[in-house]
Amino acid sequence: MSTDLSGLLRPRSVAVIGASGRRGTIGAEILHNLLHAGFNGPVYPVNPTAIAVQSVRAWPDVRAIPDPVDLAVIVVPQPQVLGVVDACLEKGIKGLLVITAGFKEVGPEGAALELEMARRVRAAGARMVGPNCLGIVTTDPETRLDATFAPTFPPEGTVSVASQSGALGVAMLDYARELNIGIRDFVSMGNKADVSGNDLLSWWSNDPHTQVILLYLESFGNPRRFRDLAAAVSLCKPIVAVKSGRSARGLVAASSHTGSLAGADAAVQALVEDTGILRVDTVDELFDMAAFLAHQPIPRGRRVAILTNAGGPGILATDACEALGLVVTDLPGPVTEELRSFLPPAASVRNPVDMIASATPAQFTRAIRALLGCEAVDALIVLFVPPITTDAEAVGLAIAAGAAGMDKPVISCFMGRHGVPEALSRLQAAHIPSYAFPESAVRVLAGAARYGEWRARAPGVAVTPSGMDMTAACAALAAAVPDASGWLAPGDVAKVLGAIGVRLPEAVVAESVGEAATAARRMGFPVVLKLVAEGVVHKTDVGGVRVDLRNEGDVFAAWEEIAAALDAHGLAGAMRGGLVQPMIDGGVETIVGVTRDPTYGPLVMFGLGGVQVELLRDVKFRLAPLTDRSVHELVRGIRGYPLLDGWRGAPPADVPALEDLLARVGALADACPTLAELDLNPVKVMGVGQGCVAIDARIRVA
């Protein structure tokens, strides 16, 4: 498959098959847009009956065009599309853009046709965008292509956009024009029968004029490839994405703790965290981020200075910084003294710096230079409320002058609208983005800081703990005889885990209370007694676990209690016996698990143990296989992490051992595709150097 998209994105000639002269039809609008955007080459209308379309010489068939054609835009009715594709391939065209709808999105027949079309395109060494899409735009001055039926051609710039929704694509092109955000390439991907988001990421990573990549995605065709690609691209260019479809219920019904804790969005979020992608919730946040990233450097840290000419917006910005993890830093003495030297007494020279309503353009410039020159400041937020006596345009120029040549990001907020637009456009020419309210500016800056931190960390490398025999583990999985729901017997679970170097505590299944007492005496008190019963998934729910049994009397009493509790749950007679284990005292209770997403593959989960935390859902997911970095972030990503790190005088826990355990579990999940679900619950993380112990383990195959 060719990775060269230049036939689609940098064509030197275009044919429009289905071109029409009747304005208001798609075939007419596309031709009109191509002609009026100033395409840098010939446009050939193809129409079986007309001699000219929109005053341009037309051809009855694409094969009749006497010159070479790079890009074919196909707008004919659905039943004619396959024939036209064949004609284009025969003509040797390498780029096909199929606007026509009525394929995969309408049913299996359309899907089959689409598949066949993609097969023929690829066999001919060509590439196709669509079907069912809005089209392609490029502002590259060598090309200037508007092969869409959208009403707006965007300004030229460095932001490339891929949208899986044509409807949102129209809105995006309008929005780019409205906010004056410069676009490089825009591709409406439609059904993604051939060219996918991954192809575009690759292409744009090699396009020196693309500095920011925006994605609107509803699905991933190949999530694993997307992850690797996006992580690599993010190291040099920021990617901002709206991934919708969170509500789509992608996971099969899960019976493990891990599965039930994985919401529909867990896999997408896990993928995003591996890639450095800036994920935003809405299309306006997408463009808010783009306006900043296209023009400003990434902040080197989270320390922010706020400069304002009014108190209220300064407070709003300060609040927003605190809420989003930016630090409104204390300014050093020399900086406050410098500010004091030229600001009036009523001004506040502490951060946020409030120059009050009398602030002049010259004061803006001078304050900006003082703040950007300060070592303790990583980024500057400038807030301006146009008071009656100050010229907003002059302030815009003054802000640009202050920021000129300084190597730190500056972001602004011109409150209100009156008199602002000219000043704003002045700012945009000077590449300082402005937002209507302080909170939007802060949100953008916080996102950029997060991205900067992601990029500054060392990329992850695969972890392969020693002493894992994956062949043996997979063989043990294959040889096990699961129950009707796919769950393995405890002995088989121990075999699988043993092969990857995860040991469980000694466990004896006793069929009678006498056997249980004998086993307990042999292994030493205190012990734990757990119910063994067919069809009971969560033993604690039916009172099936009794801990800290210190003598044989305790064991007898516990057996009776479990039987009585089962009875109370209407399960009398289900008890097959009891599992006796030594009681492991101390340690922090955690849970480690695996669930499998049908699209994204195995997900490894980590969280704190205990019903409380399950209720509070303080868990994190990452996609297998894990890297050293993802293991590190998995453990530290939960809110309860301080409990493992010497919380309130407790000894720190053996986090390296926990990370090693997670790496083993991740490797198992990656290597054995039949492993559907795994719960290690609880995993007790002991003190430093004392390892961690999986007290209970369950594995389901499918």
Place this chain on the structure above:
Amino acid sequence: MSTDLSGLLRPRSVAVIGASGRRGTIGAEILHNLLHAGFNGPVYPVNPTAIAVQSVRAWPDVRAIPDPVDLAVIVVPQPQVLGVVDACLEKGIKGLLVITAGFKEVGPEGAALELEMARRVRAAGARMVGPNCLGIVTTDPETRLDATFAPTFPPEGTVSVASQSGALGVAMLDYARELNIGIRDFVSMGNKADVSGNDLLSWWSNDPHTQVILLYLESFGNPRRFRDLAAAVSLCKPIVAVKSGRSARGLVAASSHTGSLAGADAAVQALVEDTGILRVDTVDELFDMAAFLAHQPIPRGRRVAILTNAGGPGILATDACEALGLVVTDLPGPVTEELRSFLPPAASVRNPVDMIASATPAQFTRAIRALLGCEAVDALIVLFVPPITTDAEAVGLAIAAGAAGMDKPVISCFMGRHGVPEALSRLQAAHIPSYAFPESAVRVLAGAARYGEWRARAPGVAVTPSGMDMTAACAALAAAVPDASGWLAPGDVAKVLGAIGVRLPEAVVAESVGEAATAARRMGFPVVLKLVAEGVVHKTDVGGVRVDLRNEGDVFAAWEEIAAALDAHGLAGAMRGGLVQPMIDGGVETIVGVTRDPTYGPLVMFGLGGVQVELLRDVKFRLAPLTDRSVHELVRGIRGYPLLDGWRGAPPADVPALEDLLARVGALADACPTLAELDLNPVKVMGVGQGCVAIDARIRVA
């Protein structure tokens, strides 16, 4: 103090003291605005030297005006303000609007002057807005007052606005014009020396033309009165508020668990939850809410139908609904059949209903009527992406036609901008608000649904549990001898709590391990042993608590362990003895506490116990005194509430007993102003009918 603000908000004549003819000065802009907004009465410029200002006959002194004056707008330099105020009061003017700055905001001298000014105004039976403010606007056609120096006069409508920031006020007036949101009254409150947000709330609650109240607040002068007032007003009119200043560190350094868990925003949030106020984060959300509330009915429930002509936006809206707690409801068979009868086969008639790009205006109208007519639908979201072949304005009209006469809220989103403005303004005339992206529309609808639920619940009534002797409790507090930090001795704590009917378990302080063992034997095993030591605040942090001691040998070992742990913390010798208590087995561990905010008064906290939950901060606060409703919401407001409600097979806990305990603690905090902090930690909530037990209690006075 007069509660009549008509001199300020409905004046029949206005004097501008400090009026100027030099455009660009505040004294000129205010006069200009007054004259050009079409004020419905005479405007008298007051200027010591000019015969006419802006072509209007001027007077050298306000007292020289021959006619009665209702409102004086004061724009003179700060040193002259007090003299002018005296002159106005002498003239008998009842409404004073002081624009001039330089009072409380610049230091103690200004504050004293401001106080004196307010005293004189009130003594004369007048009212004053300001000083240091932007001014007052009313669009009431009988008045039409623009006594501000802002450049924009807003459209007429039903939304009244109070802003504590003049700068944001300018932005709000611009924004109202830009979004075409009709304003009734606008007041920039400035320093709030006299007229406060509370006064305005009272006034607007009695103004039949005000339907929505917007507040931008930085502080509350009298939070308790605000709470009572806002709760009463919210029952008939929605109040939407931005309360900034969250980062302001209002709380004194706290040494209790409760105090340390109360962030700077806890008191504000507690207040908001008692009032039904819709709290939003940003000024644009404020106006987004206003556009809806001013024109649409409050939804009766959370069941939403989504109607769209493009798939992508439908997915975005569905995601947003799920994230914000709205239900994209299943449509009943008759409704889907009705939709199917006139929509093309490629359309999706399940919710979200996607009519695809070919949707005609007539189809919009018919689908809207079908969806609004459906009993399972509480509200409708209409999304429209203008495709090339459909006239956006016609769709706007079609939506309005569909919604006409139906008694359910309709909210719309016209994606993109091209060709939309006319259709949008058409919609606004029809009172259907539109937003640029689906998420904003959903956020607004979710807020309105939350407000509807708040309003539908019964208002809270005071709870006074029986058997509280508050006189005895306060006397015990007063008689106690606290340590240097204000903490009471255990005996005194028991006395205070006993007086309000909260009993602690038996506790014996033992000075030696022998005494401890004897006490344990007497009270019966198992017992708990806790460190008694000077200067140790959190006993668990230094290993000072040992539980489940089952015999005398356990007590001896525990005593040694505690001593050794103290030693390891460098506190050898600090041990004064041990506290022996019976071990209370079972129950759900919770924490109940009180902390006191210097502005808001006592806050009662409830949360789950245990270090994990403290780490996860799953706690809720409410202001004392508590009502039955606030107690109910306090208990159910934490994420961990299901643990008290029969979580995973456990027996439900005695929630009524817990609510009774909270009410007692709230009453104590309200009655005894010297109570600074209180921790009941843990409180074990036993099974239904078995009450709850405060295991440990600490009280600090100040």
